Amino acid sequence: MTPQACDVDEDDVFDHHLPHPLQMKSSIHFTPVAVARYAAHLLAPRPGMRVLDVGAGPGKFCVVAAREVPTATFVGIEIRPHLVAVARKLAMRFSVENATFLAGNALDLDWSEYDAFYFYNPFAEQLYKTAFLLDRTLSFEPSKFLEYVNGARQRLAIARIGTRVVTYHSFGAPTPFGYDLVASHSIGTDCLELWIKARHVGPTEAGTTTA
Ligand SMILES: C[S@@+](CC[C@H](N)C(=O)[O-])C[C@H]1O[C@@H](n2cnc3c(N)ncnc32)[C@H](O)[C@@H]1O
Numbered sequence: 001m002t003p004q005a006c007d008v009d010e011d012d013v014f015d016h017h018l019p020h021p022l023q024m025k026s027s028i029h030f031t032p033v034a035v036a037r038y039a040a041h042l043l044a045p046r047p048g049m050r051v052l053d054v055g056a057g058p059g060k061f062c063v064v065a066a067r068e069v070p071t072a073t074f075v076g077i078e079i080r081p082h083l084v085a086v087a088r089k090l091a092m093r094f095s096v097e098n099a100t101f102l103a104g105n106a107l108d109l110d111w112s113e114y115d116a117f118y119f120y121n122p123f124a125e126q127l128y129k130t131a132f133l134l135d136r137t138l139s140f141e142p143s144k145f146l147e148y149v150n151g152a153r154q155r156l157a158i159a160r161i162g163t164r165v166v167t168y169h170s171f172g173a174p175t176p177f178g179y180d181l182v183a184s185h186s187i188g189t190d191c192l193e194l195w196i197k198a199r200h201v202g203p204t205e206a207g208t209t210t211a
Contacts, residue, residue: 009033009034009037010033011026011027011032011033014033014060014064015030015060017090017093017094018058018060018086018090019058019086021135022058022086025134026060029057029134030057030058030060030061030120031060031061031064031120031168032187033060033064035168035187035192036060036061036064036065036068037064037065037068038185038192039061039065039118039166039168039192040064040065040066040068040069040072040074041068041069042164042166042183042192042194043065043069043072043116043117043118043164043166044065044069044071044072044074044115044116047071047072048071048072048073049071049072049073049115049116050072050073050075050113050114050115050116051065051072051073051074051075051114051115051116051117051118052075052076052077052106052109052111052114052116052117052118053065053074053075053076053077053118054077054106054117054118054119054122054152055077055078055079055106055119055120055121055122055123056076056077056078056083056084056087056101057076057078057080057083057087057134058083058086058087058090059076059078059083059086059087059088059090059091059099059101060090061074061076061118061120062074062075062076062087062091062099062101063087063090063091063094063096063099065099065118066091066096066098066099067094067096070098072098073098073099073100074098074099074100075099075100075101075102075114076099076100076101076102077101077102077103077104077105077106077109078101078102078103078104079103079104079105079106079138080134080135080137080138081103082137084101084102084103087101088101106122106148106152107147107148107151107152107155111155111156111159112159112160114163115160115162115163115164116163116164116165116166117156117163117164117165117166118165118166118167118168119152119165119166119167119168119170119171119172120167120168120169121168121169121170121172122148122172123144123145123148123149123152123172124145124170124172125138125140126138126140126141126142126144126145126148127142127145145172148172149171149172149173150173152171152172153173153175153176154176156175156176156179156197157176157177157178157201159197160197161197161198161199161200162196162197163179163196163197164194164195164196164197165179165194165195165196165197166192166193166194166195167191167192167193167195168190168191168192169190169191175193175195176201177201178197178198178199178200178201179195179196179197179198180195180196180198181193181194181195182194182195182196
């Protein structure tokens with residue numbers, strides 16, 4: 001049975017396609033299949049929408065979401081190049097053509113090309129080294145957490161009205177001013193939230209996080 005034809009609705013089936021060290025980390029670091037499928041519809045309710053997964057890891061969210069909503073495009077940006085290579089292989093293995101992956105810092109990207117943004121704790125490793133380490137290739141710098149979270153909030157603050165943001169577990173800070181909480185679902189001890197940009201805010205309201 002090819003991966004395209006097999007049932008990947010179960011996490012252990014999907015995770016089996018990851019390199020072994022990543023399989024062991026998946027339940028903590030990567031979005032569960034059922035959550036990714038549901039979040040895909042929250043992020044891309046209309047054909048042609050472009051979704052950015054901020055911190056895509058080895059592509060689990062993007063690949064599952066792209067299979068679930070083939071009319072949307074899912075782009076994953078990931079700071080660890082070796083995970084981008086895994087993500088590209090996964091997309092090929094599952095014959096997913098509407099998911100692509102970029103290597104680099106999400107804050108270096110032009111966010112104006114996207115209609116929606118997905119965050120599953122992308123910056124948490126910078127804060128909680130011991131408990132949340134995915135691997136040792138990312139230097140531990142708590143100051144980077146504030147830089148990344150504030151950078152993300154500022155980019156979301158200047159996004160278009162109607163921009164959709166879905167957070168799973170956490171974004172790392174309060175969502176920027178100008179967004180309304182439209183839906184909230186408890187999943188075990190975690191939470192999936194949909195925010196939609198409703199109004200523009202002034203530069204002082206865009207806000208930064210200091211703790
Ligand atoms: C918790 S994982 C989530 C993976 C994926 N979004 C999912 O849900 O399956 C967060 C990822 O964000 C990446 N990351 C951290 N800081 C980043 C940054 N500034 N730019 C891009 N990726 C980043 C980490 O390397 C890690 O792979």
